[in-house]
Amino acid sequence: MADQAPAAQRRWRASCPNCGAPVEFASAASSTAVCGFCRSTLVRDGDVLERIGQSAEIFEDYSPLQLGATGRFAGSGFAVVGRVQRGSELGNWNEWHLLFDAGDTPRVAWLSEDNGQFVLSLEAPLTEAPPADPQVGLPLTLGGQRWQVAAVVEAAVRAAEGELPRVPRTGRVVELRNERDEVGSLEYREDGPPVWSIGRGVQLADLALQGLRSTAEGESVAEAKFKGRSIACPSCGSPLEPKLSQTRSMVCAQCHAVVDLPEGDAKALGFTAQSPENPPLIPLGRTGTLAIDGEKAQAWQVVGYQERCDIPEDAEDEQSFWREYLLFNRLAGFAFLVDTQEGWSLVRTLTGAPSTQRGSATWQSRAYAERWTYQAKNTYVLGEFYWPVRLDDRVRVTDYASRDGQYLLSREQQGPEVTWSAGRTLPAADVQKAFGLSAPAATFSRDASAFKNSGGKLLVYIVVGLFLMVILGTLLRACSSDDCQQYKNSFGENSNEYRQCRTRSSGSGVYIPSGGSYGGYSSGGGSHK
Known part of the structure; x- marks a missing residue:
């Protein structure tokens, strides 16, 4: 049954050498564990446990998973037996160690968070030497497959709990993606060869999960409140209480400063001041029911909002502005509701990577044509974000669209990471209905270019x-x-x-009276770029 832990080949229990508490190993693939009482990092050598260090406290986050949860994947049951919390300049994430039903050979499996989505991967042997210096955005052949390098980061170990296949270490991690919607991960280690794993995106709702964290009575999944931490705003001193402890950036509700959040309960790292702007059309905290392409309708809560613009390469180029709402669902992760002068769209980040040719891309057998390539930046933000949000950070964007214009692809590159997202257009009336908005249609469909950025563009235009x-x-x-x-x-x-x-x-022999019109001239009706 999915609600029962898989049968272990042989459970092994010993006492923690530091505090004496019982430490149990359910997986033969596990060689290390973190004592749940004293946080000692323990290594198993035969029937002996050795203490090699101390693990930091796990910081609470929005994840619905927890140790002891069970589920099924590809016909086999599994149990969540360990967790590593990692972090880098791109944000923080969890890697959950899974124990599958006993088989001939123990499998090391992980359920990881990936840009607001979830990836289930299995470790595999790597018979070839990986490249010494992979470059972000370039192709790579590894394990007999063609990949695109999506990220190269120094991944720190924030904390760990439960049993793990090896002692977690800080080190370089290379993330690969391909057009088959697969994710490859290379973890370079000083104490051994690189660890290679291959996985693909999954929906938690499809894993028949049992034993998840419970929500408060009367709250829906998307509206559940999670224990957060309180930090003083470095700009005005008001308390900041992020609902998602994984949040790396948030906006102070009092002074509208964009604050960089630290780990744990330390002081805020810094802030960027911004002036109050027009409120978003969809208020923060509002929940709406939307169906992402190919999935059933789910409840999504607005947790973040950002206004963005492109950066014209020429002074004569017209500048475009648009708005993005960050949506959150406890089991489905994150999605983006995008409002541009061309209309609305609902998109999610991809776990794979489309194949690209000159001026075109292909994803899941659908062809896309390149529309624009440009630099973009944030001009105003509200709410919380699972990645570090900073005003004026430059991102290189390439947008694609299907022939009928209904399906969209976007590639963004910033620093050590390339992110792909995909979605489709959405009628404004559907957005109004989903979030129960009463704004007039003309206001709801307003031109995004009317929004000013942090430099006061609207005032300049006036x-x-x-x-x-x-x-x-x-x-x-x-x-x-x-x-x-x-x-x-x-x-x-x-x-x-x-x-x-x-x-x-x-200039003629004809008397011309002043006033009137000539040649049908009027002040409007001409071309507009």
């Missing part, structure tokens, strides 16, 4: 527009003014001197 109106008015008055006014004032409107001056000014 000033420039007023200036142009003044210049235009002056020109119109000049065009409609009478160049023969002095003759009119001296000799009168019916004098020969005034009439002759008007004839000379017109």
Whole structure:
């Protein structure tokens, strides 16, 4: 049954050499454990436990998983027996060690968090030497397969618990992805050869999980509140209480500063001031029911909001602005609801990577054509984010669309990571209905370019527009003014001197009265880039 732990080949129990508490090994593949009482890191050598260090305290996070939870994958049952919390400049994540049903050969399996999604992977032998210096964004052949290098990071060990196949170490981790929606991971270790694993994205709802963390009574899965930590805002001193302890950046509700959050209960790392902007159309904390392509409708909660813009390469290029809402579901992870001047779309990050050719991409047998490549930056943010959000950080973006324009792909590269996301367009009426919004349709479908960025672009546009109106008015008055006014004032409107001056000014023998229109000219209707 899925709600029962898999039968171990042989359970082994011993006392912690530091505190005497019982430590049990359920998997023959496990060689190390963390004592649940004194946090000692223990290594198993035959029937002897040796203490080699101390593990930090596990910091609470939003994950619904916990030690002892059970589930099924590919027809086999498994139990969650250990966890490693890792972190890098890209954020923090959990790697859960899984014990599958007893078989001929113990399998080392992991259920890991991946850019708001989940990946289940199995360790595998690697018969070839991996490259010494993989480069982000470039192709790579390993294990007989073609991959794209998605990230190269120094992954620190924040904490660990339960039983693990080896002592977790800080070191370089290379993440690979391919068009088959697979994720490859290379963990370089100083105490041995690199550890190689291959996996693919999974939905927690499809794993028949039992024994998950329970939500508070009366709360839905998406609205469950999680124990957070309180940190003083370094800008104004107001308390910051992130709901997701994995949160790396959040915005102070009092002064709107963007604050970099530390691990644990330490002081905030720093902040970036930003001026209050127009409120988002969908309030933070609002829950709506949406169906991501190919999945059933689920409840999604708005936990973050950001306004972004492209960075024109030429002064004459038109600048575009758009808005992104970060959505959260306890079992499904994260998704993005994107509002642009072209309409709404619902997208998620991919665990795999599309195949690309010059000017095109292919993902899951669907062809996409490249639309634009540009640099983008954040201009305003609210709420919480599972990655470090900073204003004015540059990201290289390439957007693709299917022939009918309904399906979208996007590639973003920043520093040591390449991230792909995919989704499809969404009618504004569906968004209104999902989140129970009462805003007028005209407001709800407003042009995203009307939003200013942190540099006050909207104010600049207004000033420039007023200036142009003044210049235009002056020109119109000049065009409609009478160049023969002095003759009119001296000799009168019916004098020969005034009439002759008007004839000379017109360039013909025809008298042209002032005012009126010419050639169907109007102030609108021209082209607009």
